[in-house]
Amino acid sequence: MTKSNWKNLINEQMAALGVQNSAYNSAIETLAGILEQRDRTFKEFKGSGGKSVIEYTNKGGSTNMTKNPLLVLWDDLNKSALAYWRELGLTPSSYKKMTGDTVKKEKAGGLAAALASVKFD
Structure with missing residues (x-):
């Protein structure tokens, strides 16, 4: 996804949670x-x-198994x-x-509520 798509998604998520503020624009x-x-x-x-591990040949000519640098970078970016x-x-x-509250969950209605109320013996 592009940076602008991510930015729009983050703003939508923050608006849905009610925590959107222009002070967060640089962090977003x-x-x-x-x-x-x-x-x-x-x-x-x-x-x-x-592959999570790859062969790496050092200056001395020895070949060893090492973590894939792309996977390490991906993990660092996730963190x-x-x-x-x-x-x-x-x-x-x-x-x-931030809010002192939990995210509000929508109540199930219709079929979902009926199925949730069914009790099995």
Whole structure:
């Protein structure tokens, strides 16, 4: 997904949670960039075979197995994104800390409510 698509999605999520504020624009911009880079890195990782470990030949000529650098970068980008999600209140625990409340769940209606009320012996 592109940076602008990520930015729109993040803004939609924040608006839905009621935590949107123009003071967060720079953090949203940064998070969108991180997520775009994460997506590109994962695509490159999959395109290169998607192996979690690869052979690496050092200066001495020895070949060893090492973690795939693309997978390591992807994991680092995920961790960076998580830090921004927390900062923006987009995880359940950070949302609760920001608002003092939990996310409101919609009540099931119609068929879902009827099925939920059925008791089995």
